[in-house]
């Protein structure tokens with residue numbers, strides 16, 4: 001029997017940084033003490049795909065009982081992964097680390113057909129928590145490859161989502177990592193060519209990549225609908241509004257969260273004087289507040305709001321207690337749970353799907 005390996009997650013407890021001067025003394029010493037404010041982006045944090053994936057693991061733990069294996073981090077957030085681990089989830093890198101016949105959940109980022117086959121070969125029970133918006137891109141890849149198109153997949157090589165989409169049609173797909181690669185990528189038939197993309201990219205950078213591709217390949221087709229998802233787009237739109245008014249932007253999110261990292265880049269591109277990403281409030285460095293009047297705050301699509309609230313509490317200690325929420329879009333999308341879980345909930349008479357929206361349960365237990 002294969003042994004299982006959990007992904008080590010080192011999770012320091014949130015704490016307020018130790019300083020020689022107290023936060024109040026630092027706030028009082030600021031020349032801008034009466035003008036300090038926070039612009040809080042909305043939408044921010046959990047998207048519908050993350051909510052669905054996290055609730056799927058929670059419900060699997062509840063109804064199948066631990067251990068529940070999860071291939072890769074269910075979503076790219078240290079806090080979420082750590083909370084689920086504490087409740088009995090075991091995160092593995094590959095299905096061959098899961099004992100034969102056990103239950104494994106595929107993460108929100110999606111998997112290639114080869115991974116599905118490998119799970120079948122091992123007799124694993126599977127729950128597919130792939131975000132439906134990632135599944136949509138997979139289907140596009142399959143459909144266009146079947147129709148003899150060559151696919152230029154704009155995305156970051158090595159990212160789990162890109163591995164999954166690429167794996168749908170590897171013979172027909174070439175990954176384009178950035179605008180520079182658009183200048184050099186080679187294709188077989190420039191007249192039967194389509195671009196698809198990872199869901200969590202910078203909208204502006206992707207459009208620049210497409211512009212450069214189209215300069216070389218005028219017959220390049222667009223995807224049938226946007227592949228960059230609504231949540232990625234909305235969070236970028238919100239920070240684009242806030243960044244030019246901010247001396248400092250703090251993005252809450254993990255280092256492997258593509259959309260969180262993009263929010264830092266977009267903040268700087270749109271005029272924030274400085275922008276940093278933190279997993280937890282205690283990572284905020286007080287030196288960032290030098291000469292700062294306005295702090296923009298946002299979070300990636302896999303971040304429970306409690307982590308943002310902890311950053312806001314810390315900011316208030318430093319004199320940034322005045323918080324204005326800037327709302328650029330309303331989001332009310334909720335995806336139904338994976339079918340395997342829906343069946344289990346029905347059997348058990350569990351109609352609590354509504355619980356868990358927007359990151360509440362994982363952060364309150």
Ligand code: SF4
Nearest residue numbers: 047049050131199229
């Ligand atoms: S960021 Fe977009 S594609 Fe990714 S899980 Fe959320 S909704 Fe789905």
